Amino acid sequence: MTTAVPLRLPAHLDHPFSPQGRLDPYPAYDWLRSHAPVHYDTMARLWLVTGHADCAAVLRDRAFSAAAGQRGRARGEELPPSMLTTDPPDHTRLRTPGQSLLGPAAIASVAAEIAGDVDDLLERLAGETVVDAVEEIGGPLATSVFLRLFGLAESDRRTFTQLAQAASINLDPLAGPQIAALGRSAMGELSRFLDAHCAVARPSPLSRLAADDRLTRPETLGVLGLAVVGGWRPLAETVGNALYWLLPRPRVLALLREGGDGAARTVMDELLRLEAPIPFTARVALRNVRLPGGEVPEGARVLAVLAAANRDPAVFARPGELVPDRTPNPHLAFGAGPHFCLGAQLVRQTGALLLARLAERFPAASLADSRPSWAATLVPRRLRALPVNLGGGDGR
Known part of the structure; x- marks a missing residue:
């Protein structure tokens, strides 16, 4: 049933976008998916779509424009050209060269180096007892991955990290005007940094993209900027979100140690289903x-709530539980349709590698705080911190 009149959640549930509701939005998502899977939300002034079938339809049907969706959140300001801000056929024209940055061949070209970076990161942690997985594992790993993709030197690490953090403000579609202005300014600084490196980049996926004459320089920078904003922070937060679910479950940790690459990727997909950093689009x-689940009118601004769709009991048995061998797993953490995330393979592959090697290196790892706190942000869905006790041992 489509709800076009004000909808009231039960008194015991906080609105999922309210400061308190953001900490644990899933009870409200569950209620909305059951009672009003397609409805106009007066707080957000958007139509919310929460069922899996509804979200999948929104993502795949060309009657829904991603370009218009981004223009709405930009408050009328000009957006840089990228896959996110265009619809087919322009989207296809940009996405095809983008494969040279994030496609299978590009990921394969830096896979060995990324594996070495993971081992180096875990080696540096070996002397520690308690570490913050958000700041000391997720963030450094994401930066290492992008230094490889962009052919940047280790001396660029600090500058790149600062720019990526600042530009990531742009992820939040409901950020206030002042915050949004800071995000746009940071995006400009990031674009200038990347522009300078395009001219001198070492052989890398970035250098191959920069040499592609199918794109103008602003289009190249748009693709690179989207890769950072849509890839760096989500990859960083995926690590903490995954360990939050993983570490209290020794049986799953054992599966990671013993099950090989296939098992690690299956577990990684399940962790992304449960706690994706990008909860809606x-x-x-x-x-x-x-x-x-209902009808939306022409001109409606729609949020496909992927986090709600990923726990739809009509599609996923035991939707709120970690099922490590869940196959198939048609989660929507990376979207679907023409705008399916170009970086999906990178996140899956890197996340699975890190989790498997961490489980092997630190077999007694556990949460040092049984109740870590979630940040009161909408996007990305992230922990403020995740203290991890590495167990004082080395599984090698």
Whole structure:
């Protein structure tokens, strides 16, 4: 049933976008998915879509425009050209060269170096007892990955990390005007940094993209900027989110140690289903559209709530539990349709590698705080910190 009149959540549930509701939005998502999977939300002034079938339809149907969705959140300001800010056929024209940055061949070209970076990171942690997985594992790993992709030197680490952190403000579609302005300014600084490196980049996925004459320089910078904003922070936060679920479950840690690459990737997909850093994505309806859960009108600004869809009991048995051998796993953490995340393989592969090697290196690792706190941000879904006790041992 489509709800076009004000909808009230039960008194015991906080709105998922309220400061308190952001800490644990899933009870509200569950209620909305059951009672009003397609409805206009008066707080967000958007249509919220929470069922898996509804979200998948929004992501795949060209009646929903990603470009218009991004223009709506930019408050009328000009957006840099990228896969996120365009629809087919322009989206396809940009995405095809983007494969040279994040496609399978690009990831394969730096896979050995990234594996070495993971081992080096874990080696540096070996002398520690308690570490913050958010600041000391997730962030450094994400930066190492992007230094490899962009052919940057280790001396660029600090500058790149600062710029990536500042530009990541742009992830939040409901950020206030002042915060949004800071994000746009940071994006400009990041673009200038990347522009300077395009001219002198060492052989790398970035240098191959920069040499592609199918793109103008602003288009190249748009693709690179999107890779950072849509890839660096989500990859960094994926680590903490995954360990939050993983470390209290010794049986799953044992599976990571013993099950090989295939088991690690299956577990990684399940962890992404449960706690994806990007919980929703924006679209605008170009005409009246009837979804499985209701109808949205032409011109409607729509949020496909991926975090709610990923726990839909109509698709996932035991939706709120970690099921390490869940196959198939049709989660929407990377979206679906034409805008399926180009960096999905990178996140899956890097995350699985890190978790498997951490489980092997630190077999007694555990959460040092049984109740770590979630940040009161909408995007990305992230922990403020995740203290991890490495167990004082080395599994090698």
